[in-house]
Amino acid sequence: MRFLRFKRYKYKEVLKMWLNSKSDIKIQSYQKYENLIERFFNNELGNTYIRKINSNIINEFFLNLVNLNTAVSTERTLIYIIKSSLEYAYNRKLCDYINLKNIKVKYTQKTIYILSREEQNALENVLKEKINIRKACLLLCMYTGLRIGEVCGLKWEDINFSTKSLEVKRTIERIKNRDIKKNSKTILIESTPKSDTSRRTIPIPDFLIDILKSFKGNNSNYLLSNSDKLYDPRQFESFYERILKNNNIKYIHFHSLRHTFATRSIESRMDIKTLSEILGHSSVEITLKLYVHPSYELKKNSIENLVDFMTSAY
Helix, strand or coil, rough: CCCCCCCCCCHHHHHHHHHHHHCCCCCHHHHHHHHHHHHHCCCCCCEHHHHHHHHHHHHHHHHHHHHHHHCHHHHHHHHEEEHHHHHHHHHHHHHCCCCCCCCCCCCCCCCCCCCCCCHHHHHHHHHHHHCCHHHHHHHHHHHHHHHHHHHCCCEHHEEEECCCCECCEEEEEECCCCCCCCCCCCEEEEECCCCCCHEEEEEEEHHHHHHHHHHCCCCEEEECCCCCCCCCHHHHHHHHHHHHCCCCCCCCCCCCHHHHHHHHHHCCCCCCCHHHHHHCCHHHHHHHCCCCCCCHHHHHHHHHHHHHHHHHHC
C-alpha cells in the first residue's frame, strides 16, 4: 500500500520526533541515541525527505561506515535507531514500508590491545605495593572483568565476605546536564546496570577478599569514596593512567582490562558459558566476538596440543 499524501519531513526531523517519543527509556540510552543522531545523521541521509528513503539508501549508509572504522556496538545501535524510527514513521503514515530485515552488522575483527602476562604481572606487583582501596579496586577489575562504571558503583553491602562474591547492582555514569540552573555541563548519576544479564554475582579470589577486608567501611558507603558520595569514573580512570605512566607500563585503555581478563580466562581454560555470565553478556556469541582475543602463545599451544594428540594416537 502506498500513501498518497506525505508531509514533507526530512529524516533528521523524523529522528527527532522518534527520539522525543521514547519517554520510557533510561536517560543514558536517550543521550546515547541523541549523540549518535547528531554524529551520523547531520548528512545527506539526515537531509533526505522521509518519503524518498529506501533500502538501497540505508545499505549505502552502512557501507560508508566501514571507512569510518565504526565500532560494532555503534553499528548495532545505529541499526536499531534506523529500524525503529522508520517503523515509527510508517505507523504514522509518513512513509511507505521499508524492508530492512537483511541489514546486519558486518562484523570484522578489530585489533584489541591487552596486557601481556609479563605486563599484567608488573601492574599487579605495583598495585600490591603500598596498597589502598583504589589499587584494590583495580585488582578487582583485573580479576572479575568489571566495567569502570560498575566498580565505581560498588558499595560495601555488595561484597559478601562469607560467599566471597560481589553483586553488580548499579553503575555510575557521567551524562549531559539538562538542568539549566546548574553551571556544569555534565553530572554524575547512579543507575541500574545496562541490561538484565549485567546484574550478576561474581566470585572474588581469596587474596582479594583478604585485601578488601582491611578496607571495609559502612555497608551503605561506596568502596572508592568510602562515603555516600558518588565516585567519578573519570577520576578512577585518571588514577589508573597515572599508575601506568609512573611505572613505565604500556598504556592500554581502561576497558582493555576487561579484554585482558577475558583472554586470561580463556587461556586458563575457563569455559565460554561461565565467562559470558561473569562478563554479564546476554549470549555466548557476544563473548566470543567481542572479548576473546587468542594470543599467539595460545594459538601455538593449541597447535602443539593437536600434534601431541595425533602422535599419542599411534
